[in-house]
Amino acid sequence: MKIMRRLAVVAASSLALALLVDAPAAQAAAPPGLVVHYSDATASPSGAVTAQLLDGTAPSSTEVGADAYGEVTSFAFDAPIDGTVGLRVTGDSAFADDLRYVQAEGGSAEVWLVDGDPRVYGAPIEIDPAKLRVQDRRAYLPVSALAELVDLRYQYGKNGYRFDGSPTGSLDILTLYRGRDYFEIAVDTNRIGSNVTGNMLNAYTELVFDDVEGFRDGGEYYLSLGAIERTLQLGTLVHPNGTYLLEPQRVAHDRLVEAAPASVGFDEAKLAELDAFVQRQVDAGGPAVAVSVTKDGRLVKDDAWGFAEKYSTSTGPDGETVPAALLPESEWTPATSDTIFDLASNSKMYATNYAIQRLVGEGRLDLDRTLQSFPGWEDFTDANSEYTGKWTVGGPGGIPAVYTGKETVTIRDILHHVGGMIPDPEYPNLTSAGGLWYQNDDPDQRAGIIDAISRTPLRYTPRTVFAYSDVDYMILGLLVEQITGQRLDVYLEQEFYGPLGLADTGFRPLEAGVDPARIAATELNGNTRDGNVTFGVQGDGTPVPMRHETLRGEVHDEKAFYSMGGVAGHAGLFSTAGDMAVLTQLMLNGGVYDGREYFPTDVADAFVQPFAVSPSGLGASTIGLGWRLHSQNAAAYYYFNWGPSRSTYGHQGWTGTLTVIDPLHQMTITILTNMRHSPVVSPPNGFAGAEYDVSDLAPVSAMVYRALVGDEPDFTAERTVAAVDPVTVDHGTSEAEALAALPATVVVRDEDGADHELPVAWSLAGYDGARAGDYAATGELQRPAWLVAADGAELLTAQATVTVRAAEGPGTGGPGTGGPGTGQPGTGQPGTGGPGTGQGGGSSSGDLAETGIPAGLWAGLGALVLALGALLAGLGIRRRRAMR
Numbered sequence: 001m002k003i004m005r006r007l008a009v010v011a012a013s014s015l016a017l018a019l020l021v022d023a024p025a026a027q028a029a030a031p032p033g034l035v036v037h038y039s040d041a042t043a044s045p046s047g048a049v050t051a052q053l054l055d056g057t058a059p060s061s062t063e064v065g066a067d068a069y070g071e072v073t074s075f076a077f078d079a080p081i082d083g084t085v086g087l088r089v090t091g092d093s094a095f096a097d098d099l100r101y102v103q104a105e106g107g108s109a110e111v112w113l114v115d116g117d118p119r120v121y122g123a124p125i126e127i128d129p130a131k132l133r134v135q136d137r138r139a140y141l142p143v144s145a146l147a148e149l150v151d152l153r154y155q156y157g158k159n160g161y162r163f164d165g166s167p168t169g170s171l172d173i174l175t176l177y178r179g180r181d182y183f184e185i186a187v188d189t190n191r192i193g194s195n196v197t198g199n200m201l202n203a204y205t206e207l208v209f210d211d212v213e214g215f216r217d218g219g220e221y222y223l224s225l226g227a228i229e230r231t232l233q234l235g236t237l238v239h240p241n242g243t244y245l246l247e248p249q250r251v252a253h254d255r256l257v258e259a260a261p262a263s264v265g266f267d268e269a270k271l272a273e274l275d276a277f278v279q280r281q282v283d284a285g286g287p288a289v290a291v292s293v294t295k296d297g298r299l300v301k302d303d304a305w306g307f308a309e310k311y312s313t314s315t316g317p318d319g320e321t322v323p324a325a326l327l328p329e330s331e332w333t334p335a336t337s338d339t340i341f342d343l344a345s346n347s348k349m350y351a352t353n354y355a356i357q358r359l360v361g362e363g364r365l366d367l368d369r370t371l372q373s374f375p376g377w378e379d380f381t382d383a384n385s386e387y388t389g390k391w392t393v394g395g396p397g398g399i400p401a402v403y404t405g406k407e408t409v410t411i412r413d414i415l416h417h418v419g420g421m422i423p424d425p426e427y428p429n430l431t432s433a434g435g436l437w438y439q440n441d442d443p444d445q446r447a448g449i450i451d452a453i454s455r456t457p458l459r460y461t462p463r464t465v466f467a468y469s470d471v472d473y474m475i476l477g478l479l480v481e482q483i484t485g486q487r488l489d490v491y492l493e494q495e496f497y498g499p500l501g502l503a504d505t506g507f508r509p510l511e512a513g514v515d516p517a518r519i520a521a522t523e524l525n526g527n528t529r530d531g532n533v534t535f536g537v538q539g540d541g542t543p544v545p546m547r548h549e550t551l552r553g554e555v556h557d558e559k560a561f562y563s564m565g566g567v568a569g570h571a572g573l574f575s576t577a578g579d580m581a582v583l584t585q586l587m588l589n590g591g592v593y594d595g596r597e598y599f600p601t602d603v604a605d606a607f608v609q610p611f612a613v614s615p616s617g618l619g620a621s622t623i624g625l626g627w628r629l630h631s632q633n634a635a636a637y638y639y640f641n642w643g644p645s646r647s648t649y650g651h652q653g654w655t656g657t658l659t660v661i662d663p664l665h666q667m668t669i670t671i672l673t674n675m676r677h678s679p680v681v682s683p684p685n686g687f688a689g690a691e692y693d694v695s696d697l698a699p700v701s702a703m704v705y706r707a708l709v710g711d712e713p714d715f716t717a718e719r720t721v722a723a724v725d726p727v728t729v730d731h732g733t734s735e736a737e738a739l740a741a742l743p744a745t746v747v748v749r750d751e752d753g754a755d756h757e758l759p760v761a762w763s764l765a766g767y768d769g770a771r772a773g774d775y776a777a778t779g780e781l782q783r784p785a786w787l788v789a790a791d792g793a794e795l796l797t798a799q800a801t802v803t804v805r806a807a808e809g810p811g812t813g814g815p816g817t818g819g820p821g822t823g824q825p826g827t828g829q830p831g832t833g834g835p836g837t838g839q840g841g842g843s844s845s846g847d848l849a850e851t852g853i854p855a856g857l858w859a860g861l862g863a864l865v866l867a868l869g870a871l872l873a874g875l876g877i878r879r880r881r882a883m884r
Helices: 014-018 143-149 198-202 225-232 268-283 344-361 411-415 430-436 447-455 470-484 488-497 558-563 577-588 601-607 615-620 698-706 735-741 855-870
Strands: 033-039 049-053 061-066 071-076 083-089 099-104 108-114 125-127 133-135 138-142 153-158 172-178 181-186 191-194 209-211 214-217 220-224 235-239 242-246 289-295 298-305 307-309 311-315 321-326 573-575 649-653 657-662 667-673 680-682 716-721 727-729 745-750 755-764 773-781 798-804
Touching: 033 049, 033 083, 049 071, 083 108, 099 108, 125 143, 138 143, 138 225, 143 153, 143 220, 172 225, 220 225, 225 235, 268 289, 268 298, 268 698, 289 577, 289 698, 298 577, 344 470, 344 488, 344 573, 344 577, 344 601, 344 649, 344 657, 411 470, 430 447, 447 470, 470 488, 573 577, 577 657, 577 667, 657 698, 667 698, 727 735, 735 755, 735 798, 745 773, 755 798
Parallel strands: 033 108, 727 798
Antiparallel strands: 033 071, 049 083, 061 071, 083 099, 125 242, 133 138, 138 220, 153 172, 172 181, 181 191, 191 209, 214 220, 235 242, 289 298, 289 667, 311 321, 649 657, 657 667, 716 745, 745 755, 755 773, 773 798
16 A cells, blocks of 8 residues: 655754654653654644543543644543553544554553554654665665664575575575564565465465565665565654654554555555456366455455355155255355355354453453363263273274373363364264264253263373364363353354344354355265265164255254254354454454453463473464464464464364464455365365365465555655745845845755755855855755655755845935944944945844844744745655555
């Protein structure tokens, strides 16, 4: 997105600027309350900033002032603020309705805002202008200088792998390290790879490397300001007082608002490439796809492709189910942005984890309490474990020995997936589960499934191995029900989905009256994998109950459907991409949405901290409290490669769903597919729909990131300075008076043909007011940082001629008119025929003399007033928001 503006500032000269607060480089501690610094595109910055607490409480007082940055608004509240405080810039040109929340610490918060930019920043960091290099209308900063200003490390070396097609060791590489992220730049080809892993080098390599705006000069590499924004997610600000870097601060946006992608930094042509890619996949037979993207509090994409249903079973003449077949194309159901998808394991996060996070925030759940200590779970013991079915020691389930420690398993262990549970005990499958077999279609009856889980043996010793397990979240969902006294779906509707206005999110959509035509179908022939799987035979010789019809509106997951009545902590949630945009934004917001706190920000932060069984493995960890994380190093969580920052978290679901939440880019991506709605081509779990690149999900998010390009701050080269009319002064005029007679501003035309009125500081070479003749005046332009010399040229100056008149002949000699001055009284003697109009030769001169202030100083002050009045329409801010 291009946000470039000129801010006509109150200051007209260095003297006027000195009357304001110094440019914010080193700021004192913020006073109590909220202080908002704001720059906009008007002559007098006026954001009309308002503030409120989360509950809507207005400030007790508001003071508006100014500094060299722009408008400064200070808010005080009757009670000390601690935590979330909101602000709205009602005068913003693009985000006037955006209520933003920031976090107050120690009772205060201080932030810097820029018009047309939804982000919130800390105090600007000034860049030494001597270190900036401007060429081709772009400014570049050497990496060494950048590292002195922000938290950045760098090193030069050779490529340690095949970089962008070049052999190992053949390229000079500059590696930048910032936070958890790293960026490798080939300094001679200006190509960049971000957080490159082995996964990325083995697939979709065309999505790994990209151009970077920079150049090498000797032993230094220069990055453009735009590249700094896109790569490091810093803001840059080109201000009349200089050029600054801006560190983004945490911000939450009260509500999502639909907006054009370009408004937050997307190249819409590149997003169109994503659309074309998905459409090609669909045309080739791929699944339905729905994608939503939020950026900086804006919903910028909510689209769908393909078909919600293409295959279906039918009923035979005797009432039997006829295996699924491809429907006539005229009967295919198109997918739309309103299509509801089975989220599969994304249910773990946007149902169960949200409930857990809320209960923790309310103090109703202690994560370090053991599961066995909760009422109803007393039998979750080693002694009660039953080794049966495929879950015998040495059996096909893979349990090599008896493991103990169930009584020690805590809720935190379960969230971390280190409780030692079997990943999938297959409770509905009699053949696999043996004595643990359990089916029940009533979600209000929970005793049976709690008993089956309590008797399930451990697969690992607790806290020794990370083992992703559905059982973990079956337990957590049941705990939510026990603590709240409500069924999981009822509690979530009451506490989350209803207040959030999510009409298309919930469990068991068919029972809720949703038209099946709105729901994306999943497996073709029930859970049979096209006839390759059965659940066994009961003692009476009848098959264990199993679905055979095409699944549409019923949860695909076997345990959720057959053992928990469609309401489970690990699976069963349905939603649209649009509703998921709100749910992902809620987490990005730190638990706040639409004026309500759903869980505390510190709880949200705690749940996405990396965890590892061994501290030495923390850098490679991809697990938080339930959330899947991008690791700091190593191969990382597969789905978060190809674009997302290393701060990213989210989850993936087996039906073909992915959520990506990236705090660094202030962005969320939801990808929903029904890739299981396709024939099984490699039994039991190899579906044809999974063989398309779009079903790998990562290429979709990668193309979203590649479309996030932003723009370079636009530096304009000056072309000409308008001619200045010559000035004539009387013989004997002082230099100060002669300078004051010159114009306070001149007009400069840039290379685009635009005119800018700029203040000018004049000097006169060899001036002597007692000697008649022409004198050359040179004006140094007080130009904004974005107005630079043309390539290869010197900075322009204004030129003028000051002519001193010749001395007049002897005057008639009237009496002097000067009254007493501040020094000696006027002499009042007759004119002596010296220069002038025949006034007396006293030290005073006319009316001005009567004030006792030298006439030259009066003239200088008058020029300053004129300069202030001009308001410098040409001076201003050019600033491009960081590539989002």
